[in-house]
Amino acid sequence: MRVALFVTCFNDLLFPEVGRAVVTLLRRLGHEVDFPAGQTCCGQLHFNAGYRDQALSLVRRFTRVFAGFDAVVTPSASCAAMVRTHHALLVREAGDGALEAAVGEVAPRVRELSELLVDDLGLTDVGARFPHPVAFHPTCHSIRLLGIGDRPRRLLEAVDGLTLVDLPGADECCGFGGTFAVKNAGTSVAMGTDKVAAVRASGAAVLTSADTSCLMHLGGLLSRAHAPVRVMHLAEILASR
Amino acid sequence: MATLREPVPTFAGTPPFPKAAAAALADRQLRENLRRATTTIRDKRARAVAERDDWEALRLAGAAIKDEVLARLPELLVKLEERVTAAGGAVHWARDAAEANAIVAGIVKDTGATEVVKVKSMATQEIGLNEALAREGIAAWETDLAELIVQLGQDLPSHFLVPAIHRNRSEIRDIFRRRMAAAGRPAPDGLTDEPRALAEAARLHLREKFLRARVAISGANFAIAETGTVIVVESEGNGRMCLTLPETLITVMGIEKLLPRWQDLEVFLQLLPRSSTAERMNPYTSMWTGVTSDDGPQAFHLVLLDNGRSDTLSDPTGRQALRCIKCSACLNVCPVYERTGGAAYGSPYAGPIGAILVPQLRGIARHPVDEQTASLPYASSLCGACFEVCPVRIDIPEVLVHLRGQVVRQRGWRQRTLSQEALLMRSLGLALGEPRRLAAAERLAGLAAGTVARDGWIGRLPLPGLLGAWFRGRDLRAPARMSFRRWWARQRRGTT
Structure with missing residues (x-):
């Protein structure tokens, strides 16, 4: 192939x-x-x-x-x-x-x-090891446009040592939205601030998703707040061992 | 007779969405009221819809029937006119808001009445009927509980179904205490903020108006072309009072509210209540066909309103907005609406559906629109939650993006000097158009970022406009010193 x-x-x-x-x-x-x-x-x-x-x-x-x-x-x-x-x-x-x-x-x-x-490839266990508490942000385009369902979650669940924490309101938009983030910056930041509050309350050390665009927005909010949560793409966790 | 003398607020002069939203975002009470209300309705709707295993089939049927209506609109409207006329009603055709208001005012004046009772109607809000009637010396009383709160509070509606969603109960008690006396029967002494007490105060206040009114004005949820029957769906019984007690009934209806057949109601009377109030069946469903002698209103006028709907119909992508049955499910799930409320949208049609319907009704397909109208298609993160819940499957994100394209085209030939956004989009387009140019731009960005970034993020940069807007509350990811494409080229060279 x-x-x-x-x-x-x-x-x-x-x-x-x-x-x-x-x-x-x-x-x-x-x-x-x-x-x-x-x-x-x-x-x-x-x-x-x-x-x-x-x-x-x-x-x-x-x-x-x-x-x-x-x-x-x-x-x-x-x-x-x-x-x-x-x-x-x-x-x-x-x-x-x-x-x-x-x-x-x-x-x-x-x-x-x-x-x-x-x-x-028919895989859920890719042989990764990542011993940290992780929150998963499903992203709007993953679930609503692309329909990838729970595939990322299944991959994460199979990672050795990883604890997937519960993220309330996970399906709600983080507020990035491309040019929305700057054209409607106030609303975008308000949405992201609520998401970040949920992430911080979840006890996760790492926030992951299948899109770095959401992660740049949420990571930017976390960085500004000096929050002890890192953003990492799904691929980075799956490549870890 | 009592009247409210102060000028009624209108949506006119609402600034473009980002600015209008800023006021709402700063109002903590408003945001808390909205969050509580929308999350409650959202969860209830999800439960009511989950009860039906044929929900998707119902949505498809609803969309198909509405598409049939749009495809056959002229023919079906003429049929409706024939049936209503044959049943003793009168049908009036209104091209725009001014024509519709003049028709209604004329009918009311002919009856000699100086006041009317109203059952909640989006169409009459759209055309500003209450203000038009006030200019003719006619008082229009809203009888829906939430509309009454809005009217007494000299406020603007912020939701289709619960126009006072932005108010909590102690605010409502204060409005009743302060304002009811000026509009008729005063609030009872010692009124509390108990929902029961508030409802009773409204009932007593309204009862006086129902029994006195000689003319009523309504909108319509549906009208059946093959029978001439008009349908109003409501929850409080105030509609039933308005539709049966007065001598004259005037209904203002957007031309898209039509259904071809009586049987089509089977689909919509299931879709609408579950989507809007999360009820299995609607509490009050009133249906009438023309007039019935010695029972109910003896004069019935149906005003068919275009007001931009024909323009909307002419756009093959945009026309799906006319399927809307005003259930408000899209408002309740919208993360933007939840934070800004309805007033920021600058029209009675708030939320995602408002963002696609209003620019079209205002003629965006035919001529350049004002800044406020042009800002509406951008009032969305394109998360798609609205499309997911829409009972008639309006692909709202698709239409939003389509309308953004129209705004960009209009701005392109109207503005001689390029906006910052257009300039950015052009430069990015140029860089992305050629990998060599992109690689060069990436190197420059990486080098520049190296001087200001810390731990991979850039804290604050004093940049103007859209670029600066990113730094409001957020740090920016620093462009990498080595892009992926450079890394790839290097490791390739290394291995061969």
Whole structure:
């Protein structure tokens, strides 16, 4: 199986250790990934903010760069959802028949990390060890757009030494929301502050999720408050031993 | 006759959403009232819906029937007019708010009445009917308990179903004590904030008005094209009073409230109560067809309101907003609404549905809209909780993003100088368009961050506008010294 890694622009610049963790984890499981150097962004930022023309050209690049792989793994539920649910819609709107066919080939092969591990590789125990209390933030796009359900949770539960703490109101949005975080900064911070309060009350030492975008927002709030809670992507925990 | 003399507040002049929200976010009492109320309704709805194993089938049926209505709207409206007229009612067509208000005022004046009782109606709030009637010297009394609280409190409604959701019971007691006397029967001496006592005070106050009124005004939850029957669904019985006691009944109805067949009610009378009040069955469901001699109102006027609905219908993505049955489930689950309340949305249609309906009713598809209207599609984190609970499956996030696209297009050709946002989006688009450019930008960002970051986070930077907004309450993740793509290239070179 030829697997490509789509690291996402966000992780590339802000959380490169997440991409490295995916590579480490998959190598440990006996799978080599390729990193097509032409990749940049799935277009979600521009699409959600209303800049459809720019989003479309990023979709074009994505589809060209990832053509020919059996699977494309990405450590972002939000970006995976963008590709799988919105790329087809964007190109249909643009009326580009050839591109639509290409998107139809590539988009369905994109897998969020936990989908690749659980569905394609049939694993829940990836041989990780992480002896810390962990709170899991499911993220809106994981559960509502991508529908990955409890896959990340099952992976975390199988990690040696890890205690998964209960997080009340886990399904509620953390308030990041892309440009929402700055266009409606007051509301965004109010939502995040409530989430962070729940995390701190949970007794977790680490907050994890399948998206670093939520983690940047919540981590930024935790850092500002000098709270003793670290944010780590799911891949980093699964790569630990 | 008693009247409330002070000017009634309106939504006119509401600032754009972020600014309007700031006031609500700073009001701790308001946020506590909202949090308590929305989480209670949210949990009750979830339980009521979980009882039905065919809920998804009901949602699909509801969406399909509403889509049929939208596809056949002209034909069904003409049929409704025929049936209502044949049953002794009169049908009026109103292009916009001004026409609808003039029609209603004209009918009331013809009866010689100087006051009307009203059963809660979103459509009449949308067109500002009470204010229009006041200008003609006609007093309009709201009879829904929460609407009464809003009206007496000289306040604005902040929720479809519980317009006074932002008030707690001691605030309500104070409003009754202070304001009831100016509007009619005063509050009883020694009124407490016991819910029972508050309800009794409202009943006594309203009873006087029901028995005196000669004209009533209502909205409509549904109207059946094949029979000409109009339906109002409510919980307090005040609607039943308004719809049966006065001599003249005027109903103002948005043209999308139609259903083709009587049998379609089977679906909606299940979807609506469970979604809105978390009840299995609605307490008061009033249905009438034209007029019935010697029973109930002897004159019935149905005002069919367009007011931007035809424009909305012309947008293939946006038109799904017209499926809405105003259940308010999307407001109750919305994490933004929970923190800002309804008034921040600047119209009676608050919450996620308001954010997609109002810009369309105000003509966003046809012409540039004002700043407040343009801010509405951005009043969402796109979390999708609204779509999940919508009983007619309106994909609210999809429409929000679609409308943002319209705002960006309008701003593009209207503003000669680029906004900071457009500039950022353009520069990012440029960097992301070419991996070499991206790599160069990443190196620059990483080097710059190295001078200000501590433990991977940047504390505070005095940046203007959107960039500075991030630092309100949050630190920023520092761009890495070595991006993933550089690390990959290096370890590749190392292994080969």
